[in-house]
Amino acid sequence: MIPVAWIDGVLQDPSAPAIAPVDHGFTVGDGVFETLEVRKGAAFALTRHLHRLVYSSERMGFKGLDVDLVRRGVEEALAEAGDDATRVRITVTSGHGPMSSVRGEGPLRVVVIVTGGPAPARCRAVRSPWCRNERSAVTGVKSTSYAENAVMAAYAGSKGADETIMANTQGHLCEGTGTNVFLEKDGEVVTPPLASGCLAGITRGLLLEWGARAGVPVRVAAPGELTMSALDEVLRGEAHLAVTSSTRGLQHVEMLDGVELAQGRLLERLSGVYSSAADVDLDPAPPRSK
Structure with missing residues (x-):
């Protein structure tokens, strides 16, 4: 099934509403992400991407990112997606926050999306x-x-x-x-x-x-x-x-x-x-x- 959505530890219907109106990633772009190619059914260079995700999170001042949870999310989403998967997107936001640049208390939100379709051909x-x-x-x-x-x-x-x-x-x-x-x-x-x-x-x-x-x-x-x-x-x-x-x-x-x-x-x-x-x-x- 393409696309597949894994959000905060749970596989969810990708067409269902999932973004909170007060999520700081939505209101002010207070988040980080990674996009990975899928090769032979696996997320290519996952460990390197997770290292950069941690670096980006730390630079943003995020606390409490569970890398093992993110890795599990990628693996579960890919298993659900099947052979048509070509791309994985990992997004981490700071979670709920006020309607300003001031960040809330968290917790962090983790979203993994698996999609299909060809890569840019030229x-x-x-x-x-x-x-x-x-x-x-x-x-x-x-x-x-x-x-x-x-x-x-x-x-x-x-x-x-x-x-x-x-x-x-x-x-x-x-x-x-x-x-x-x-x-x-x-x-x-x-x-x-x-x-x-x-x-x-x-x-x-x-x-x-x-x-x-x-x-x-x-x-x-x-x-x-x-x-x-x-x-x-x-x-x-x-x-x-x-x-x-x-x-x-x-x-x-x-x-x-x-x-x-x-x-x-x-x-x-x-x-x-x-x-x-x-x-x-x-x-x-x-x-x-x-």
């Missing part, structure tokens, strides 16, 4: 007229406060695209609305550093690890190394562009600002490395803390 992007604030209070947090991303996604749609690529406040290349970005140029693949304000994407991290292990020249750019002018190089055919996310994997950007783009050979190779490794290791261990 990427056509435009440059965003807005920037990402790398000094925001929620930089690096996968927050449900997604209004600016929704505006940018609508802007992309108005231009015949499905993604926007943005700079940070210093004009450095940052990320897409819902993706990380990778550039192939000068015989290597580079991606903006976390200092740019981009999200520490799960797919981004795995591509860096698995790519390096496979001998692909891939690295994190130095702070300030990649400016938005790098996209001009892409338009001139001097560089190549791809986006990454849990649902897209590594995906060639076939069009930028209305200009058709050729695919980079290194990026194509890196995509193959990722797909092969992900098929073998469905729950890669998080990197060790240093």
Whole structure:
């Protein structure tokens, strides 16, 4: 059955009312979330996603997140969903709160939704007229406060695209609305550093690890190394562009600002490395803390 809803420990009818009008995740976007791909019936890279969920929760100041409960929710929802499942969404909110920015006393609310349907088949992007604030209070947090991303996604749609690529406040290349970005140029693949304000994407991290292990020249750019002018190089055919996310994997950007783009050979190779490794290791261990 698709979709499947698991809410606070119980499988529920996904069409039934389930959101309290005073839930702070609904009223002010006071929540965090993760979206996971389903591979071979399992939530891909679940442990890494749960680690980031904990990080986001702690950054938001949430207390009492039961990670084992969340893991159980994912497993029970997937078991209920069956073979048609392709995507899992985990949402955690701070629970009931007043009609203001002031947070209530909790408890936290945990919602797991399993859905079907295909992943985005291609990427056509435009440059965003807005920037990402790398000094925001929620930089690096996968927050449900997604209004600016929704505006940018609508802007992309108005231009015949499905993604926007943005700079940070210093004009450095940052990320897409819902993706990380990778550039192939000068015989290597580079991606903006976390200092740019981009999200520490799960797919981004795995591509860096698995790519390096496979001998692909891939690295994190130095702070300030990649400016938005790098996209001009892409338009001139001097560089190549791809986006990454849990649902897209590594995906060639076939069009930028209305200009058709050729695919980079290194990026194509890196995509193959990722797909092969992900098929073998469905729950890669998080990197060790240093």
